[in-house]
Every structure is written in structure tokens, then in C-alpha cells.
Amino acid sequence: MFPSSTVENYLKTIYKVQSAESDGERLVAMGQLAHILGVAPGTATTMVKALAESGLVTYEPYAGVRLTAPGLKLAALVLRRHRLMELFLVQVLGMSWDEVHDEAERLEHAASDRVIDRIDAMLGKPSADPHGDPIPDPEGAVSAQNYPTLLTCPVGAPVVVIRVTDQDAEFLRFLESSDLKPGQVVHVEVRDSAADQVVVRGKNDRQIMIGMRSAAKLQVAPADA
Amino acid sequence: MFPSSTVENYLKTIYKVQSAESDGERLVAMGQLAHILGVAPGTATTMVKALAESGLVTYEPYAGVRLTAPGLKLAALVLRRHRLMELFLVQVLGMSWDEVHDEAERLEHAASDRVIDRIDAMLGKPSADPHGDPIPDPEGAVSAQNYPTLLTCPVGAPVVVIRVTDQDAEFLRFLESSDLKPGQVVHVEVRDSAADQVVVRGKNDRQIMIGMRSAAKLQVAPADA
DNA sequence: AAATATGTTTTGATAATTCAAAATAAACTA
């Protein structure tokens, strides 16, 4: 009948890993999948074989798993529910951006399309959630995006923070307290790989230092004017 | 650990049947429980025995089941989530009162206390949902209510509709189209048990005829002034 | 009281999701 929330979570996870890579065609390793989902490796193998049975993924033993077109669409719709829910929790219920991920993680499986559509309309058909993650349209299409990060953008050039690719609550609170939420305009002053350090000048000329791993989690776009 | 949504549904159902009766002390029969939950009789027996194991109900074979104090509280908190969610869907998302029951039926198991508290605050700590069902407080307490219905209230006296004790979407749409939603002031003109008919005069002097079974589903209170 | 009807419990099975541990395959190292 309907995909269980377990199935939805597998598809969503495969989708995210798959589309994190530039090409979006890579096979996702079973170990990685199991680790992210917090299940034993064998569990993931079993589940993925079942998903392959229902045509949502292709599975090559010892190689990995990849979404088929139907799987891709289903996964995108789960992400649509998740991200609209997150934005809704922030904008309408006034929750903080570091707590809505876990909340949406559960609500995404319970909210019907009717509810999701209402939320979508109420928020003005938004294109991104509070972390800057793009919201797929009702058909599961996502506008392709490929932004540089604070690790790869030109030094000195003003950029606007577009997206944060890590949902960890502590990290998000740090970004908030450092005025590095999406929408902020900043520029990289110094990048020092020896010291594993990126120095950013932001709001009110504030100087923030972050590690390179963290810098890579902040996607940015050139700020014009 | 946490009560599964199945457990929550059993408790909720037992609670509703139990408190529908005036005393609120009656044993709920297994057959009735199974029927409402849409499961086979044996399934209910098995589940109820498990609930009894965890101390949420007392169970007397061949007699029935009753909530214990902890079970009563848990059930009330589930109803709190359900009813706040319903009101929220109507007031904030603008959904119609006949579609929110099923929606809330799923969301009640996914919404955390944080979300529920936000909703509660946003709606001004309401005391009833769109159907007039009382909303338990955060400790699970419900203000005791014992209203007459259109079947038992005095004939001719103006009364205000307080509560509708049936969630069936068709019935609710009928009430809406007949201006018999909670809040409306009406009075019973004629009650004819031979014809199984209650004649109600309502908004704009409109006359509505309903059967006695339906009349019993509309709780009312004397309308003063 | 015997017979019947009704409601309840037991039993044996199934599906979905999971784990731990054993078996196996692939990749790397020397």
C-alpha cells in the first residue's frame, strides 16, 4: 500500500547522500546507509533488497544502492514534507531553527498532502527551508543547485550565506550566535589550511573563526550590490 | 520506552467509551473495543493483557477493561494532543471541521509536547476543540461536564450548542449546512418519539428536523440572555 | 436443567523491522 515511514526514511537518506555528490549518480554504500540510519549493516541490506523488489532502488550486491526514477520522486516528496514542516515550525509556531529538524523528522510521516499543501500556500510556496535546503515542488522536482562554500569561494569577495548542510543542533546554535544564518552577508578574510582555519568578517564587522570542516558546511553565493 | 501509537489508540478508545457513561467507572467490553479499533476480537484481548501487564489498565477476563490512574492520565494527554491539533488545523490552517479528525488521528502521535505547548499558547489555552470536546490540561485533568442533549433538554427553551459527540465527516457537514455548529443558539420546538423526530428552530428562524439518534449527539446548555 | 446464542480467549501463523554473530567478498599491503 503506502510506503511505511521506515521506507520513507531509507529513501530520504539514500537521496540525500546521492545528491550530496555533484554528479548525483553515485552508488550509496550499505555501511554508510546503515550508519546514518542507525541500524545494523545487515538490516540495511535486508531493507534495501526489499526496496529493490518494489522497484524504488537498484541494488548491486557489494557495490551499493541507487534510487530509480520512482524512488527519486518519492524521496523528494518526503523531503518536501520535511522541509515545509521545518519552515512552518519556525515561521508560524516560532520555534528555533535548531530544534525543528528532529520535530519534522516525525511529523513528515504523519502530515497528509492536504496539510502540506495548506502549509505551502500559507508560507507563499517557499523555495527553501530555514537551513537553506531547497524544497522540492509537488511533483518532486528540485531546482539544481551547486554553490561554493566558505571553503571554496573567493577570498575577500562579499557573499551571502545560502545554505547550511548540517542539522546538528549545537552547530546551528553556534551559527546563530555568530550571525552566520542563511541570508547574512559575509566575506572570507583569511583561509589558512595549515591552521585549519577560515576567518570570516560578518555582520557589524564581526570577526568569526571557524575550522575548515565547518566552513565547508556553509554554502554561499556572490552578494551583488 | 515510549507508548507506541497503537498503545495510545487503545488507551484513548477505552477512555472515550469509559467516560461516555455518566459514572465513568464502567468496564469496557473487549468486543466493543475491538470493533471501534477495527481489529479482530482476539487482537484486542492480547493487547489489553499487555496493557494490564504495564499497569495502564485493569483487566478482568470475560468482563472487560478499565483504565488505571496512570492509564487515565496517559489517555487524557493523547486526547489533549488530538484536540489541540484539531483546533489548530481549523483555526490556523483554515481546514474544515469535518476533515480534521482523521488528520489529527495521525498527527497526535507525532507531535511532541513542545509543539503541542506552542499550539496551546498560540490558541490562547483553549478549553474545547471545534466539536466542543473538552481539552485536558497538561496534567491530564478535564473539567467534568454533563450536558443535556437536544433529546433531553426542555422543549421551547433557548439553548446553545456546546458539543457534538460524533466525528463522522458526513454528519458534521450536515450540521454545518444546518447551522448547528457549537455556539449556535437554538430551541427544540417539537419532540415526537413516534415519528423519531426532533424539530429545532435555529439561526434566522430556520427550522431543522433531525432524528432522535442524531439529536442525542448534540449536547447543549441553557442560553442565558 | 438442557439447549442455544453471544461474546471472549486461545492457538498457530504471518508480516515488518530489527539485531548479533557467522560467513563471505573485496580491497589493500607487503
Added chain:
DNA sequence: TAGTTTATTTTGAATTATCAAAACATATTT
């Protein structure tokens, strides 16, 4: 190439929630 490490799959078992059908208990009727 042989040996070792790492990743993956298989196997056997547990859990939760369910059903159908057989067995049983209680209540009602004659």
C-alpha cells in the same frame, strides 16, 4: 601472490501487531 583488513551479506532469532479459526465461558431461552 598470500595474508590481512574492512565491508557486506547471510543466518537465526526476537519484537510488535495483526488475523482466522478453534475452544471456551457466560447469559438467555425453552
